[in-house]
Amino acid sequence: MSRLLIRGGHVVTMDPALGDVDGDVLVVDGRIAEIGPGLPADDAEIVDATGTVVLPGFVDTHRHTYQSLVRGLLPSCTLGEFMSTIFNSVAPAYTPELMRLGNYVGALDALDAGITTMVDWSPSETPDHADGAIEGLRQAGIRAMYAHGMPAGGQWWYRSELDHPADARRIRAEHFPSDDGLLTMALALRQPGNVVDEVAVRDWGLSRELDVRVSVHTAMRSGGATGHPVRTLHRLGLLGENTTFIHCTTTADDEIAMIADSGGTVSIAPYVELVMGHGLPRITAMLAHGVAPTLSVDTVTTSPGDMFTQVRMALALGRAEALPEDPEAPFTPALTHRDVLRLATVDGARACGLGDRTGSLTPGKAADIVLVRTDSIRTLPLRDPAATVVTSADRADVDTVLVAGEIRKRGGALAGVDLPRLRAEATAAHEDILSRAGLTSRATGEKETNS
Structure with a gap:
């Protein structure tokens, strides 16, 4: 059994029965098990959510x-x-x-x-x-x-x-x-x-x-x-x-x-x-x-x-x-x-036909969870966590991303991704596609013409 505790965040559940909670989210085997303040850690891996809004992906x-x-x-x-x-x-x-x-x-x-x-x-x-x-x-x-x-x-x-x-x-x-x-x-x-x-x-x-x-x-x-x-x-x-x-x-x-x-x-x-x-x-x-x-x-x-x-x-x-x-x-x-x-x-x-599986932080649903930082110059000071996400934050403030309890981004970096290698592959692919398509200008997408 895998256990992960997201501790000490401003939790915007998007579940009207739960509302917003200053506290923790416990994830067990990829699903949300419990939401509330001061949840016991026991043997869970800790994700420190201090200074973040915790919300559904x-x-x-x-x-x-x-x-x-x-x-x-x-x-x-x-x-x-x-x-x-x-x-x-x-x-x-x-x-x-x-x-x-x-x-x-x-x-x-x-x-x-x-x-x-x-x-x-x-x-x-x-x-x-x-x-x-x-x-x-x-x-x-x-x-x-x-x-x-x-x-x-x-x-x-x-x-x-x-x-x-x-x-x-x-x-x-x-x-x-x-x-x-x-x-x-x-x-x-x-x-x-x-x-x-x-x-x-x-x-x-x-x-x-x-x-x-x-x-x-x-x-x-x-x-x-x-x-x-x-x-x-x-x-x-x-x-x-x-x-x-x-x-x-x-x-x-x-x-x-x-x-x-x-x-x-x-x-x-x-x-x-x-x-x-x-x-x-x-x-x-x-x-x-x-x-x-x-x-x-x-x-x-x-x-x-x-x-x-x-x-x-x-x-x-x-x-x-x-x-x-x-x-x-x-x-x-x-x-x-x-x-x-x-x-x-x-x-x-x-x-997507997935309303029973994701979309809100509700016990029993998959742990598709995002932590957005509230301590950057773009987002401080925090007043309304939902407003901060909608009006102030951007992707640079996305600190942690979980899909079905698996960490896909942490500390602002994608997990398990060799970005320099991927950048080189994507750049080469971009040029290959433009060549195959007969497009020469990255700025306009105009086809090459003979003059």
């Missing part, structure tokens, strides 16, 4: 993890430019080994920032690419939902008549024979419009055959994803609690109500949606219908890889939606810092 509900190897490639692009560059050049340049390395680097990036659970929205050019992506997640030791996607070619994305790759059945059988491990499976499907209705029916049918969740990009200003696909899915009888809808910036109110009635969930990526022009996140409308807009990084080609950025963007945007047109009218926003912290933890876990 963040949950990132949508990330194209493999793109870590082209970080910063498109810092100020439009959605159309992103899709053209990634679909036509970057994604086809990845080998299975590059998929493994990209997912390994991307998952470590998430862990370093206090993200303990993520949804990896992953293309699969071949079965070997899928195997590589899964291996990268496994090597990093993160809790992840691997969302199996399709190749990047246009024939898969524009009124496509191609069904989701049948290799999903092999992946379910070989890699995910049960749902009890750190890694679970979903299908990364395409919305109606990207596929014809008959394909949507068969693809959602595949998700039910395999008993896995669905993650789907839906209703954005551009990029071939406009229209009202939720209405179509409702008409086809495909809505359900197993589906997470991504972005939804042009989703109509009646469609949000349909998602709510079906028990479905939503993932937004506020930073990317504003930079690329997906549209404004509909935070207030979703919350009014009882749908929690969970938070995601999306892609580090454009966005920072941490959730501190996303919770701040969500808080600012959600409150800005309450600004009245009349400048003399009172400003009465409802969204608070604790609300967005919930979106990034409890609600995110539910959107």
Whole structure:
């Protein structure tokens, strides 16, 4: 039996029955056993939490993890430019080994920032690419939902008549024979419009055959994803609690109500949606219908890889939606810092189908725990631990990260990672991908031209 005692922290449980506690968290065999002040150490390993906020790990509900190897490639692009560059050049340049390395680097990036659970929205050019992506997640030791996607070619994305790759059945059988491990499976499907209705029916049918969740990009200003696909899915009888809808910036109110009635969930990526022009996140409308807009990084080609950025963007945007047109009218926003912290933890876990396993510090749940320092110049002095996390801290303040009780970061450094070697591998891979893709400028992602 393994025992670990996190001692003397400001514990933000995100469990309404427990609230905040100044005290300790006891972890036994990878699960939270007890929370309270002055817990006996007995034979437990001690993690000194003095001067930290102890909270559940963040949950990132949508990330194209493999793109870590082209970080910063498109810092100020439009959605159309992103899709053209990634679909036509970057994604086809990845080998299975590059998929493994990209997912390994991307998952470590998430862990370093206090993200303990993520949804990896992953293309699969071949079965070997899928195997590589899964291996990268496994090597990093993160809790992840691997969302199996399709190749990047246009024939898969524009009124496509191609069904989701049948290799999903092999992946379910070989890699995910049960749902009890750190890694679970979903299908990364395409919305109606990207596929014809008959394909949507068969693809959602595949998700039910395999008993896995669905993650789907839906209703954005551009990029071939406009229209009202939720209405179509409702008409086809495909809505359900197993589906997470991504972005939804042009989703109509009646469609949000349909998602709510079906028990479905939503993932937004506020930073990317504003930079690329997906549209404004509909935070207030979703919350009014009882749908929690969970938070995601999306892609580090454009966005920072941490959730501190996303919770701040969500808080600012959600409150800005309450600004009245009349400048003399009172400003009465409802969204608070604790609300967005919930979106990034409890609600995110539910959107992954893992609400009974992670998302809050609750006895019986997995010990997915983050310690954020409150004694840096960025975070001192401490008044409200939750406010410090949401408004002041950043990844440099993430001191310790545990996933299922295993320490993945301690003392501000990733555990068991040879960073100089990994840096060299990632840099070489970056150059290899750019060469294969015919891209020469790191700053703009523009293709090489002859003049």
